[in-house]
Amino acid sequence: MGRLIKVAIAGLLASLLVTGTAMAAADGKNEAVKPGKDSPLDEVWSGYHFAKKETQALQDDDFDNPGNLWLEQGEALWSKVEGESKKSCQSCHNDAKASMKGVATRYPVYYAPWKKLINLEQRINLCRTKFMKTKAYKWKSNQLLGITIYVAAQSKGMPTNIVLNAKNKPFWEKGKKHYYTRRGQLDMACAHCHENYYGGQIRSNVLSQGQINGFPTYRLKWQKPGSVQRRFKGCNKQVRAKPYKIGSDEYTNLELYVRWRGNGLPIETPAVRN
Numbered sequence: 001m002g003r004l005i006k007v008a009i010a011g012l013l014a015s016l017l018v019t020g021t022a023m024a025a026a027d028g029k030n031e032a033v034k035p036g037k038d039s040p041l042d043e044v045w046s047g048y049h050f051a052k053k054e055t056q057a058l059q060d061d062d063f064d065n066p067g068n069l070w071l072e073q074g075e076a077l078w079s080k081v082e083g084e085s086k087k088s089c090q091s092c093h094n095d096a097k098a099s100m101k102g103v104a105t106r107y108p109v110y111y112a113p114w115k116k117l118i119n120l121e122q123r124i125n126l127c128r129t130k131f132m133k134t135k136a137y138k139w140k141s142n143q144l145l146g147i148t149i150y151v152a153a154q155s156k157g158m159p160t161n162i163v164l165n166a167k168n169k170p171f172w173e174k175g176k177k178h179y180y181t182r183r184g185q186l187d188m189a190c191a192h193c194h195e196n197y198y199g200g201q202i203r204s205n206v207l208s209q210g211q212i213n214g215f216p217t218y219r220l221k222w223q224k225p226g227s228v229q230r231r232f233k234g235c236n237k238q239v240r241a242k243p244y245k246i247g248s249d250e251y252t253n254l255e256l257y258v259r260w261r262g263n264g265l266p267i268e269t270p271a272v273r274n
């Protein structure tokens, strides 16, 4: 199996072709974005661009997009009163359309009390434990996926916008190192697949740039949405490397770095991928 991937990768150079002829969607998710300063990429593309036509169509149709079931669940949770403090998200944040607009374009952020990064799911759970005085949602729960999709969807169409500063840069550096480190039995780094060979075919998939502008993303393979970090885990496993834990500092640093690589890409949550 591992050998097969290696062979496939070796063959990629020869067959490398970027499907740049695909029809451009009006909302920009099928268009190349000009990379920002210091980006290692010549063009920045959403995973949408590399997805099959049928998968793109599923995402585009509000009735057919299966991720919208979680979006609706998240919307209902927004105003659900819970915990000792008898509050809902809405009690403090009012209308999500205004208060959560743009939030997903700039997470993970540096969180001073932790002296490290916090991602969107962790931020939501912190509001639950600290302010609502109720339990944190589990990582793979429909509730956490739903509320995260609902919060992220308030930034739909807005460009990813990670701004590096003295606070987040050290964590970005760690994420970058992770991205370029070879690991697993296949001895491959994220960059091998998602920077060097994107656009090429790997088994039945077209390799994308591994961007995260559509997360939490509904995956046909999972039959439900999954978080960015669940996806990282899967990619670690593909090269037979021991994955880190969802919510680990390693993955949250990597999440900041990968989000930065996608600067300019419109948020598509909930995206659909296979």
Ligand code: HEC
Binding pocket: 078, 087, 088, 089, 090, 091, 092, 093, 103, 123, 124, 127, 128, 131, 132, 147, 151
């Ligand atoms: C009791 C009030 C309260 C409740 C209830 C509450 N939050 Fe918060 N939330 C805050 C405060 C205060 C902040 C800013 C904290 C800070 O900057 O340290 C915040 C920050 C956030 C942020 C980050 C916003 C940004 O601009 O970076 C998100 C996302 C968020 N909350 C989501 C939620 C969700 C989802 C819920 C419901 C599950 C919720 N909050 C419930 C008070 C609350």
Ligand code: HEC
Binding pocket: 005, 046, 047, 048, 179, 188, 189, 190, 191, 192, 193, 194, 202, 205, 206, 207, 208, 209, 210, 211, 212, 214, 217, 231, 232, 235, 236, 238, 239, 254, 258, 273
């Ligand atoms: C052996 C090749 C390979 C390696 C190495 C690899 N991936 Fe992937 N990755 C894939 C394939 C195949 C897919 C599914 C098709 C696609 O979107 O590229 C994928 C998908 C993804 C996606 C989902 C993209 C979307 O649009 O939803 C992300 C994010 C991602 N990878 C991140 C990473 C990160 C971070 C690393 C390093 C820890 C990594 N990958 C390492 C092969 C790889």
